[in-house]
Amino acid sequence: MIVFGSGPAGSALGRKLAERHRVLLLERELPTNPPRSSEGWRIGESLPGAAAVLLRRQGLFDRFLADGHVERGASVSVWESPVPVWFDALRDPNGPGWHLDRVRFDAMLRNAARDVGVVFSAVSGRVQVLREGAQWYVRDDRAGRQYRARVVVDATGRSAALCRSLGLPRHAQDRLVCVHALLPAKEHDQDRCTRTSADVDGWWYSVRVPSGERVLAYHLDAGDPALRGLRSAQALLLHARRLPLLAPVLPESVSHISTQVRPAGSAVLNIADGVPGPGFYAVGDSVLAFDPLSSQGLFHALASAERAATAIAREFEGDLSAGQHYFLEMRHVQARYYKHLAATYARPVRYCDRPFWAQRRDQVDWMGTG
Incomplete structure (x- = not known):
């Protein structure tokens, strides 16, 4: 074989x-x-x-x-509304994962x-x-x-x-891409939550990995003009710090760190x-x-x-x-x-008219019923 x-x-x-x-x-x-x-x-x-x-x-x-x-620790997301929703694995018979x-x-x-x-x-x-x-x-x-x-x-x-x-x-x-960077964790950062947040033209997540560093990832359209500017880790960080769910766990600035972009x-x-x-x-x-x-x-x-x-x-x-x-x-x-x-993509109704969300709602609905 x-x-x-x-x-x-x-x-x-x-x-x-x-x-x-x-x-x-x-x-x-x-x-x-x-x-x-x-x-x-x-x-x-x-x-x-x-x-x-x-x-x-x-x-x-x-x-x-x-x-x-x-x-894995608990998960917290700002998705269906601006109010954070927490989830832990206590009721999952398989346990929390890693x-x-x-x-x-x-x-x-x-x-x-x-x-x-x-x-x-x-x-x-x-x-x-x-x-x-x-x-x-x-x-x-x-x-x-x-x-x-x-x-x-x-x-x-x-x-x-x-x-x-x-x-x-x-x-x-679709042409979803992920632009991401591995950032140094803030001093005394003990947060092990997976943080996920819908945004106007995409969605984010951040979590600490076993090295102690923190992944920051943003998912957006490959054709979004904002992508070019986000190839700088500092620009990616500043864009993420607008969000109340992410700002408390992110460093204020970074240097000499590159981002990577991959199809997603x-x-x-x-x-x-x-x-x-x-x-x-x-x-x-x-x-x-x-x-x-x-x-x-x-x-x-x-x-x-x-x-x-x-x-x-x-x-x-x-x-x-x-x-x-x-x-x-x-x-x-x-x-x-x-x-x-x-x-899942249909739930952030506050962004339903934005191209990123409308496109995925329509495409995924069609594929899911095809």
Whole structure:
């Protein structure tokens, strides 16, 4: 089996299958001297308590706990009205979940996959993927290598590189982007709440991560003229400090800190018209990239990897319809997700006439009923 992508979904899937099958995991070759911005941290640092079940099934829960991730505190949001609403996990049977050190979390999953025999191989450019009969052939011309497998899996994240190379349609809901920075925490800042706030032309969140620093993230349209000015961390900070929910926990100023901008809108693999038949799967963001508002992206990576592993095992046992059943399940996940996302974006009624909110209400409503 060949898995494209070495993120959480690909590594978790590889580990799940490697005890009974040979697994090759292809990953992009990193530059010799990567820019400093790619070394220190990764946004996407939340995992719900329900993920404990998936980590236990991987045999990784104790290893996960030993890595020093921080239990999530309460959440407070200014969303439906200007009045803050608090929520804690006391009534959640799965517990509060965790704020993650993403670099450490991703490394744990990669190392765990290696421990059970997953082979990692770097590719430096585009590869050719062809299907002949019941076999897939993957050619890396630059390295002069060719691989063959009965099953290929796209775990390349939002890029969905394998899906695109096979001509599979993918629908991006909108052009939502996240501009974010990792800020030093204020002196004596012990706040562990996740703070979320709707704004006139987007929405914010801020939380402290295990390093003790504070993430500040703003989600807005890629075409918003304000985006250019917010590429400065100081400008991002000043813009956030307008909001009563965020100002008390944010430093007054920062220097020598850069922001990062990444795509953040929902994107789905269009599987209504079918996929290339047996032997093809997509997991994690490749099959459904979540809006960060859902806080479900990492959980989905682990859950879809587990469901795909079950389907692939069945396919190896002769059930050629296993992939169809897997993608049907993913369609149900997509439908439930859009229903909840539509309801959430419709709630800040005080901003309902602003383009950011009106566009998402209309688009998500349409996609959720399509």
